[in-house]
Amino acid sequence: MYKILAINLGSTSTKIAYYEDDDCKVRTNVEHPVEETSKFSHFMEQNEYREKIIAKFMEENRIDKTSLSAIVSRGGHTESLEGGVYRVNEEMLKQQASGMYGQHPCDLGSKIAFEMCKTTKAIPLIVDPPITDEFDLVARISGHPLIERRSSFHALSHKATAKRYARENGLKYDELSLVVVHLGGGISVSPHKNGRMIDGENALEGDGSFSTNRTGALPVGDLIRLCFSGKYTYNDVHKMLNGEGGLVAYLGTSDVKTVEENAKSDEKSALYLDAMIYQVCKQIGAMATVLSGKVDAILLTGGIAYSQSIVGKIEDRCGFIAPIVVYPGENEMESLARGTLEGLRGYEIIKEFEPKCR
Structure with a gap:
């Protein structure tokens, strides 16, 4: 069984979900009051603030970080990539922090996943980031x-x-x-x-x-x-x-x-x-x-x-x-967990992020 923590950082919220294989055991959506977030000049300064929220969620739900197989975040902004499951590495974080390719709190999410995985066996991942580019x-x-x-x-x-x-x-x-x-x-x-x-x-x-x-x-x-x-x-x-x-x-x-x-x-x-x-x-x-x-x-x-x-x-x-088929809802957390699970099971290759230009 694979244990997956999914995090999704938005401008005014932090969504967190814990999965065992494709079964969501618990989830939350923490809204952030403006009076709290306004203390930061930039969302990339919110590391500790967001990490505490995630740690509290894990503690309240008795989720052992050392038992996790992967921590997946909604992907951030780098040079364009093909779709897929990617391991977060230093080069990816460097591009996200630069702001050259766009900026969004999900860039911080990748960093938090990476840092949380340093002392565990868990793999830090992103899935189909917004800069996915497969155009003809x-x-x-x-x-x-x-x-x-x-x-x-x-x-x-x-x-x-x-x-x-x-x-x-x-x-x-x-x-x-x-x-x-x-x-x-x-x-x-x-x-x-x-x-x-x-x-x-x-x-x-x-x-x-x-x-x-x-x-x-x-x-x-x-x-x-x-x-x-x-x-x-x-x-x-x-x-x-x-x-x-x-x-x-x-x-x-x-x-x-x-x-x-x-x-x-x-x-x-x-x-x-x-x-x-x-x-x-x-x-x-x-x-x-x-x-x-x-x-x-x-x-x-x-x-x-x-x-x-x-x-x-x-x-x-x-x-x-x-024919028109409807799948209502944003389904982001399910999408992150499903992509991660397919990567862990070997149905999809977990790709290494390699910059095109060094």
């Missing part, structure tokens, strides 16, 4: 040589959902053609072909559909004029793209349940919710063409996929392309 060469071309399209979306969710579909249907992921859609705070759509995400979106910085708090792709000319209007700083515009865009910009809330309820009597709420769904469907159609229309299934996951109304509208527009 043609998908990288943007339209100008100074800018390259890059993969930056919900790789962990996408891969886990696709593999779950294959597993539950007695199929092989690396033999399928799928369109996977993550419907959460951010929205991303990717075509999966023969085990690779061959195209997709930069769901963080203005690509694809708008979501609850992100703009998705914007008319470029108008965006340029806004940037040089003198009214906004770089940080202002960046917040518009991620954090203050999408539904929250139009309606003042990023809560989809609230928007759905308001849409019953408010035409404005109904319009912007329909517009978001409309854009998602356009992206599904676009990614289906990447697969030449030969799509085995369209898979919907993420918190918004709990909404039968939204799923129904996607089915109305996209059901002609392929």
Whole structure:
């Protein structure tokens, strides 16, 4: 039996779960008050703060650190990698700490997993990090040589959902053609072909559909004029793209349940919710063409996929392309544990992180 501790650090929370093989024995989601996190100038300074929370969870649930097989964290930001299970090492931590490839509290999670494993037999791991990049060469071309399209979306969710579909249907992921859609705070759509995400979106910085708090792709000319209007700083515009865009910009809330309820009597709420769904469907159609229309299934996951109304509208527009299968919820902890278990069992290779440029 393999014993796995999964940690998932967010800006305002620490999620922790303990698994024995694929059975989750206990889990928690600790919310961090602003008055506590505001004491730190940067989330990478929160080592001790987060470690105490994890240690308390283990103590309360009588989890012996020395008995763990692996500690897995949601992966951080390094140079691009193929999807898979990776052992955390010094080189990986060095790139994450540099901030050159993006920044998120999950970068600290990798460091904590590494440090916790130093005095045990446990292996520190990450699974399908957000910088996973398996694009075909043609998908990288943007339209100008100074800018390259890059993969930056919900790789962990996408891969886990696709593999779950294959597993539950007695199929092989690396033999399928799928369109996977993550419907959460951010929205991303990717075509999966023969085990690779061959195209997709930069769901963080203005690509694809708008979501609850992100703009998705914007008319470029108008965006340029806004940037040089003198009214906004770089940080202002960046917040518009991620954090203050999408539904929250139009309606003042990023809560989809609230928007759905308001849409019953408010035409404005109904319009912007329909517009978001409309854009998602356009992206599904676009990614289906990447697969030449030969799509085995369209898979919907993420918190918004709990909404039968939204799923129904996607089915109305996209059901002609392929069968639609729904796996609601974020499922991040399960995805981390499942990927780790497959690596420990030898079903997947545990890869060593090796920088492309030293």
